[in-house]
Amino acid sequence: MRIVDRTIVSVHDMHKRFGENKVLQGATISFPKGKITAIIGQSGTGKSVLIKTIIGVLTADRGQIFYEGEEITAAPPERRRLIRRNFGYLFQDSALFDSMNVYDNIAFPLVETLRMKDKRKIRTIVEEKLEWIGLPGIERKLPSELSGGMRKRVGLARTLALQPSVLLFDEPTTGLDPVLAESINDLIVRVNQEFGITCILITHDIQATFRISDYIGFLYDGVIQEQGVPADLVNTDHPVLKKFIDNSFSTPLEVEVTPCPDI
Ligand SMILES: Nc1ncnc2c1ncn2[C@@H]1O[C@H](COP(=O)(O)OP(=O)(O)OP(=O)(O)O)[C@@H](O)[C@H]1O
Numbered sequence: 001m002r003i004v005d006r007t008i009v010s011v012h013d014m015h016k017r018f019g020e021n022k023v024l025q026g027a028t029i030s031f032p033k034g035k036i037t038a039i040i041g042q043s044g045t046g047k048s049v050l051i052k053t054i055i056g057v058l059t060a061d062r063g064q065i066f067y068e069g070e071e072i073t074a075a076p077p078e079r080r081r082l083i084r085r086n087f088g089y090l091f092q093d094s095a096l097f098d099s100m101n102v103y104d105n106i107a108f109p110l111v112e113t114l115r116m117k118d119k120r121k122i123r124t125i126v127e128e129k130l131e132w133i134g135l136p137g138i139e140r141k142l143p144s145e146l147s148g149g150m151r152k153r154v155g156l157a158r159t160l161a162l163q164p165s166v167l168l169f170d171e172p173t174t175g176l177d178p179v180l181a182e183s184i185n186d187l188i189v190r191v192n193q194e195f196g197i198t199c200i201l202i203t204h205d206i207q208a209t210f211r212i213s214d215y216i217g218f219l220y221d222g223v224i225q226e227q228g229v230p231a232d233l234v235n236t237d238h239p240v241l242k243k244f245i246d247n248s249f250s251t252p253l254e255v256e257v258t259p260c261p262d263i
Pocket residue numbers: 018021023041042043044045046047048049050
């Protein structure tokens with residue numbers, strides 16, 4: 001494993017089972033600060049479960065999660081809640097409130113989570129974020145009036161309004177046509193480059209993953225089997241990962257191989 005960047009979030013020896021279904025069986029992974037890291041693996045291997053334990057939607061049976069060196073899993077509930085404010089999450093279905101227009105959807109967490117009261121400030125943030133996602137002026141629209149790609153963008157605007165340090169994306173391009181999927185991938189790169197936000201990504205779009213990620217972790221059998229820069233994974237000796245990558249690419253994969261010092 002080659003990681004040369006400072007870690008912001010790490011998961012150590014994570015275990016999670018649902019009845020007899022042992023999903024995570026000692027998963028350990030580090031997420032370098034200010035980088036894009038993707039978790040790949042076959043369907044049903046527990047990628048969503050892993051990121052849901054990171055943001056606290058699911059509670060792990062065993063294991064530790066650290067943020068900036070502080071163990072979230074050992075922190076008292078109030079402290080845990082505060083630390084997790086640094087995390088944003090873009091749900092697969094964007095999770096917008098259907099009965100609220102775009103403005104209220106984006107303003108909602110500012111009022112509810114940050115207890116912001118200054119209406120002018122809230123308006124400025126909402127307008128800024130809509131501008132940034134390339135959809136200015138849609139404040140009055142309802143989610144039902146938006147396309148799938150637009151809903152994803154609005155979901156992203158809402159998450160960005162809270163200024164997270166770490167943003168987790170669960171299948172951000174699923175259900176979108178290739179052009180829209182590409183535009184969402186571009187936005188992930190922009191989120192990372194313009195705001196320096198650490199991005200954690202799970203996706204079935206393996207081609208895009210290898211293109212936009214700085215690091216990739218391969219989850220199999222409840223464990224992160226390998227983590228490294230894309231070129232490391234392409235050149236893996238791990239038979240299952242090798243097969244997974246071969247099956248994911250119909251055309252030969254081109255990954256720029258840059259020298260990367262070992263630590
Ligand atoms: N809340 C839950 N209750 C019971 N079982 C669950 C729950 N959430 C996930 N699972 C099970 O955990 C396993 C891993 O699911 P998960 O959604 O994390 O897989 P995944 O790797 O993200 O798959 P995909 O790539 O298809 O989205 C599956 O067998 C799933 O049925």
